[in-house]
Structures are given as C-alpha cells and as structure tokens.
Amino acid sequence: MHTSEFEIDSLAAIILAGGNGTRLSSLTRKITGKDTPKQFCSLFGNETLLEQTRRRVALAIPPSRTITVLAREHEPYFRLMHTSTPNVIVQPSNRGTAPAILYALLRLIKLGHRGVVAVFPADHYVSHEHRFMLHVQAAAKSALLHTDQLVLLGVRADKPESQYGWIEPAIPVDFHAFDLSAVVRVKRFWEKPDPKLALELLRRGYLWNTSVIAGTARAFLDIFARALPQVYGSLAQLIPVYGTAREQDAVGRVYSGMEDYGFSDSVLSEFAENLSVLPVFGLVWNDLGEPGRVFATIDQLGYRPKWLQV
Numbered sequence: 001m002h003t004s005e006f007e008i009d010s011l012a013a014i015i016l017a018g019g020n021g022t023r024l025s026s027l028t029r030k031i032t033g034k035d036t037p038k039q040f041c042s043l044f045g046n047e048t049l050l051e052q053t054r055r056r057v058a059l060a061i062p063p064s065r066t067i068t069v070l071a072r073e074h075e076p077y078f079r080l081m082h083t084s085t086p087n088v089i090v091q092p093s094n095r096g097t098a099p100a101i102l103y104a105l106l107r108l109i110k111l112g113h114r115g116v117v118a119v120f121p122a123d124h125y126v127s128h129e130h131r132f133m134l135h136v137q138a139a140a141k142s143a144l145l146h147t148d149q150l151v152l153l154g155v156r157a158d159k160p161e162s163q164y165g166w167i168e169p170a171i172p173v174d175f176h177a178f179d180l181s182a183v184v185r186v187k188r189f190w191e192k193p194d195p196k197l198a199l200e201l202l203r204r205g206y207l208w209n210t211s212v213i214a215g216t217a218r219a220f221l222d223i224f225a226r227a228l229p230q231v232y233g234s235l236a237q238l239i240p241v242y243g244t245a246r247e248q249d250a251v252g253r254v255y256s257g258m259e260d261y262g263f264s265d266s267v268l269s270e271f272a273e274n275l276s277v278l279p280v281f282g283l284v285w286n287d288l289g290e291p292g293r294v295f296a297t298i299d300q301l302g303y304r305p306k307w308l309q310v
Helices: 022-032 049-058 072-078 097-110 129-145 195-203 217-227 229-236 247-256 291-301
Strands: 012-016 066-071 088-091 116-121 124-126 150-156 165-169 184-191 207-216 275-279 285-287
Touching (some): 012 049, 012 097, 049 066, 049 129, 066 097, 088 097, 097 217, 124 207, 129 150, 129 207, 150 165, 165 195, 165 275, 207 217, 207 285, 217 229, 229 247
Parallel strands (some): 012 066, 150 275
Antiparallel strands (some): 124 285, 150 207, 165 184, 165 207
C-alpha cells in the first residue's frame, strides 16, 4: 500500500533521558573513561544517543514542541543544554519512566498542549530514521482518531529476548504487507518474560515493544489516574507552579517520597484494553540496553567506531 506523509500540527514529543543505564556502564566506561550514562555517550559516530534521538524526533516534531526529561544527578553531562527553558525538565532524581512521562505531560499541558503526544526513549538505534518517524506519525494519526487508545510501535521479534516488553496483538500481524494503517488492538502486554516464556512468545509471532508510544494527552492522563493515582495526584496538583520559581522545590518534595515506577510494568501491563499497536516495517530497531545489543548493532552497521579501534 502506498503511504504518504501528513502533518499533525498539534503533535508533541517527550524524550526520556533520565535513566542511569547501569547495564551498559562497563561499556561506556571503556569509551569515555568514566561512568557516563549511555544517553550522553557516542556509541556510533560523533553524536551521543540523546543527540541522535533529538535529531530523529525533529524530522517530524519541531523542537518547540519537544520536551526532554533529564535527572539532576546527570547535570555534568547536560550542563550546556539550556535547562532553564520550558522544553527541558530536570527531575530531582530518576524515579523510573512513569513519573518522567507524567511530569513532562503535565508540563506540556501547562504550556497549552492538548493534542497528541509521542514518547521516545533516548537509547535506541533505528536504521531508517525517516521511515521510523513516518510510523510515529501514523501512530499519532490513529491516536487522534481513537482518543481513548495509546498506540505502541511494535517490531517483529527475531529472538527470545527476556528483557523486552512483548505485545500480544488481538489478531495476527502480516509482516509481508507494508501498511502504515495496520493498527490493531492489543490483547495482552507481557513485560520482561522469563526465557522459557519468551521463547513461546517468539514462536507465536508476538511483537517487541519499542517503548515509543503515541496518544492524546487525555488518554495518557486517564491511564495514569487509574494505574498510579497517588503519583498522578501528587504531580497534577503542582500544575499551577510549573514554570515558576517554586517548581523545583515543590517537585523535589514530591519526588523525595516517591517510589520507582516503570511505565511498562506499572501501566501498560495493567491496562491492555487501552492499548493498540502499529507494526513497524522496513527497518532495524534495537534497544541499546546492554553491551551485546550494541555490538550486534555495530555488526549491522558494518564499520568499527573509533573506540573499538583503540
């Protein structure tokens, strides 16, 4: 099926760059000589993973509608990112992806955004970035039509990966037909299954969750209110102080008593009825969460980065 680009004037983005990346620390230490969080490390070429992500997102969503979420403990690595602007959020500490997404979403709402939001981790490899962002636009269009749904981007699994989230679609996915409109409902979300179960999910043809998600601001808020009502209430009540001199202290008090919450295991796993998935076609995607995936990506690229030549 022939596809064309379309514009969604209200599409905004959240880039998650507050993680510690501890599983990759041995590799980033080799590259930089210190425990550099992976999102601030140049694994391929001269750009850091965060810079690559911001550039990729900008292919479809302008920087003026993109919020990057960081963590205060990483300040030495992002000091030059103009953190006083409303498009950068510095969390008091990393409390997982769920609070990071919610905090950024509420800041977008304070800035007047009421449309579709797409969420992007800052530590992924994508082989064809323009094609990937076409998928993001298609997911956003579906979210705009089905305002109660969060639309996940899912890729075809090729091994029994037990550290990914897996998506069980309600109907089988035909990967022989490139179709950017092939959004299907999610029957179940499986977060980090054990190796035996992962092998069975692979056999059944289920998808890997890329953690790239699109949905209306209202759909995100509704699912947060049900899944994490205390976190939602604590951060939502601070909307009046967002963008003021009181924001940092107020958010710091909330974060000081907050536990860690992953968006996949605390939210997606609990509310599959509010999830749809758009299969990703025609590109290679990799979550660079551990050294083996980095080296696999290097093999796919067919060249040796400078740090491997030393």
